[in-house]
Amino acid sequence: MAVDHTPAVLPTGTAVQPTRRRRRRFSLTTRLVAMILAIMAAILLLFGTATVAVMHHNLSQRLDSDLQQAALRSLSYAHPSDHDDGERNRNPIDAPGQPSRVITLVRDTNGAVAAYYRVPDGSAAALRVADVQTIADAGLLAPSTGSAQLGDPEATPRLPRPVTVRLSIGEYRMLPITVLDSATGTVRVVATGLPTSTVDGPVSFLTVTELIGGVSALALAGAVATLAISRSLRPLARISTVATDVAAMPLQTGTVDLSSSRVPGDLAEPGTEVGNVGHALNRLIDSVDDALTARARTEGQLRAFVADASHELRTPLAAVRGYTDILRLTEELSPEGRTSLGRVESQTDRMTALVEDLLMLARLDEGRTPTFADLDLSELAVEAVLDATAAGPDHTFTCDVPDDPMTVHGDRRQLSQVLANLLSNARKHTPAGTVVGIVVRRAADGAVEATVTDNGPGIDPGFLPHMFDRFARGDSARKSTEGSTGLGLAIVRAVVEAHGGTVSCTSRPGDTVFTVRLPAAGTLVPPTGPGPHTPGPAQP
Incomplete structure (x- = not known):
């Protein structure tokens, strides 16, 4: 198989972003312990290095001092002065007081070397030739200018610095002394060594x-x-637990009780680091609790106002509608008058629809229980499609329902409005000729699903998270041919959640899908309290 080795070429101006590895985070305990151990390790290392260096220096000086004494004993024993009794040219390895493992080498004028090694049992043994050669290669057997004068009791030998050599029997410190016999004129070298193992x-x-x-x-x-x-x-971990519990609460609902979520008093006393953090967190929780209380109070007043205003507006709107009907039936109007009267009627109908939507949302927010009964969602879908076909003849509406009844437990009027709002939303925000379909089916988990799809231009991805909010409009993505209050999808969500279900939306150009999931009849008792979503402020 041929392999293409052509290098990939990026377009001009394309920035290659390096892959950034996520930095691993360690706990505060781990970091503090690591810091303490690092400081302690540095101190121990510094102290240990200094101790070893001082001990090595002292022992080395002691070894060199012992080596000088051993060298002088070897010299005195092998070449005694004239006033001393004793034979000359004796083997220095036999000098009294020499320690075990000492080595001595004597090089005479002719260059002959006698090398001996005192074994641990005290006897003398000849040093290996290889070791003698090593010592000679180190220059320790060559005569030096400083020498000891034999026969001169006032002469003091000049001792050179010891040299370290590595032999087969170990590492040794060696000290050579050049000896000049004034009587015979001969020069000898006496080298003494002690092991560095000490x-x-x-x-x-x-x-x-x-x-x-x-x-x-x-x-x-x-x-x-x-x-x-x-x-x-x-x-601090207990304080973190309190903060985590508060952060996990659904604060956006505005119905959270924070009175029990506080740092205990013994951990919230200012004066210590932990106490300061606990006290600050309690103050923060108090501020959030006060804000939620004020928000709940304001939203309650707003809900009451919306409900009262919606209820009060129904009467004058009904009167306006009635008077327009009377004018149309009893008065002879010019063509311009009939056109103006028609506009008044259409705006009255639009205002009435808005008032009814606001009133329904207010009732749902108050937690009023709808009239629940077993009903077939397929039947509601067929009726909604028939109504949508009559309202939007320039669109194509399809309906796909199973033969078996899709029974749910809910309010017939409210669920009918859910399906009608979804079909109306698709009709208003898609161009003529768009195909809008509704499918009712049973999901794998037993729930009943109703999906409304269209092949319109799709919804702006940035608007999707907000499309079920009240007074939210996405006309920039799907151009509306009719007026919209921005409450249709908010009513859909409120009604569906009041029935214990969920509603969601996915969209891309040519395929927008709204999915309503409702529990099948007998599987869930719908909630009777207010839903988790509170109304936002009314917008003009």
Whole structure:
């Protein structure tokens, strides 16, 4: 199979946004414990490093001092002064007081080297040739300008700085001394070495001890700090629980009681960090509770005003309508007069519809229980389609209902208005020739669904979340050919929710779907109280 290796080319001006990985967040307890452990680890590391360095320096100085003493003993034993009794050119490894594992090397004038090593049991053994070569390569067997004068009791040898070499038997500090025999004129080199294990061993032991102790101290400190911080932050967790509970409440309904959702008094005493947070949260909850109470009071007054105004407007509107009918029947009007009278009648009908819609919403807000009865939603759908066909002959209306009755428990007049409003909404906001269909079916969970679809231009996605709000209009997306109060879909939602159902909408160009779901008869008792949606302020 051929593979296309042509690189992808982005359009000019296209910005490639880098993928940003979400930063992982750690709890406050974790961050505080980590900070404490980091500080403690830095202190332990600094203290341990300083301790090891001081101990290494002191032990190294002690080793060099011991090495100088051992070198002088080797020199005195192998080349005693004239006033001392004893043989000359003795093996320095046999010098009294030499420690175990000391090594001595003697290079004579001819370059011959005698090298010995004191084994732990006190006996002397020859040093390996490879080790002798290593020492020679380090320049420790070459004569130096500073030398000890044999036969001169006032002469003091100039001791060079010790040198560290690595041998097969371990690492050694070596100190060579050049010896000049004034009587014979011969020059010899006596090199003495002591193992550095007397330094490395204690330093390594101290390092391991401090490492184990530091890790153990960090682990213990982490456990204690976690326990202490967790207990200290436990009140803050209780305050967070209160805030989370309040945030989860449906505050938008305006019917939430916040009197029991408060931080306890012992956690809301100002003066401490936790007390300040608890006190501030209680003040915030009080402010929200007062705002909700004021909102509920205002909305109650507004609902009462809307209900009263709607009820009072019905009488004058009925009178206007009656007088227009009398004028049409009893008076001889000119063509212009009949046209004006027709406009008065149409505006009266429009105002009457608006008043009836407001009155229905007010009654639903007050929690008035509709007249419930078992009814067939398919029958209501057929009647709604017949009415919509008569009102909108320039649209094509279809109806698809099953043969079996789709029985729901509800108010016949209100549910009829739900279907009529949905069909009217589709007719008003779509161009002529649009196909509007209604389908009634039973859902998989047993609920009864009624869907109203159209193949119009669709609804602006930004308007979809607000389309069931009162006085909301989306004419910029679906041009309206008739006047709209913005209450039709709000009535649909209020009625459906009063019947224990839901209504939703999806839309794209050429396919807009409103779905009404109602519980089948006998599966749910409709609510009798006010719905969760309170009316917004009336708009002109």
